[in-house]
Amino acid sequence: MAERSLRGTNLSTLSLESDDGVAFSERQIVRYSCSEGHISELPFSVEADVPSLWECRCGLEAKLIDGPEPERKPTKPQRTHWDMLLERRSIPELEELLEERLALLRASRGEKPRRKRTA
Numbered sequence: 001m002a003e004r005s006l007r008g009t010n011l012s013t014l015s016l017e018s019d020d021g022v023a024f025s026e027r028q029i030v031r032y033s034c035s036e037g038h039i040s041e042l043p044f045s046v047e048a049d050v051p052s053l054w055e056c057r058c059g060l061e062a063k064l065i066d067g068p069e070p071e072r073k074p075t076k077p078q079r080t081h082w083d084m085l086l087e088r089r090s091i092p093e094l095e096e097l098l099e100e101r102l103a104l105l106r107a108s109r110g111e112k113p114r115r116k117r118t119a
Contacts, residue, residue, distance in 0.1 A: 032062035039065075 025045045032040040034056035044050050052070040056062040063070065085094070106114070 031065040032056070033065050034058060034060045034062040036060060038062065 025047065027043045028046050030042050030044050030050050032042070032054045034040075036056070036058050038056050038058060040054060040056060040062055042054070050064065050067070052064045052067050054062045054064070089097075106112075
């Protein structure tokens with residue numbers, strides 16, 4: 001009979017505790033503004049460290065209104081596959097490899113070998 005006593009109660013979202021005697025922390029409303037002109041108002045605890053940047057609903061960075069200028073971390077430029085390839089091989093080496101691969105491809109197709117191009 002004990003298993004049936006809680007039937008129909010959603011224990012994951014409902015709590016049987018009351019809020020009597022609970023002291024909520026003091027709140028402050030912090031405002032952020034993005035370059036599109038959107039204003040976001042967010043509640044933070046008075047004791048919390050308020051971030052100087054927040055992501056706006058449009059996806060841009062929103063800055064804290066009347067707050068310190070955010071510290072920008074230096075970012076590295078994104079490396080492409082070409083950049084990484086150039087770290088391993090030089091341009092003449094790459095041209096030589098290209099000619100070898102093209103010769104193999106042409107041989108597999110039964111084409112006549114071409115003479116080397118000069119730049």
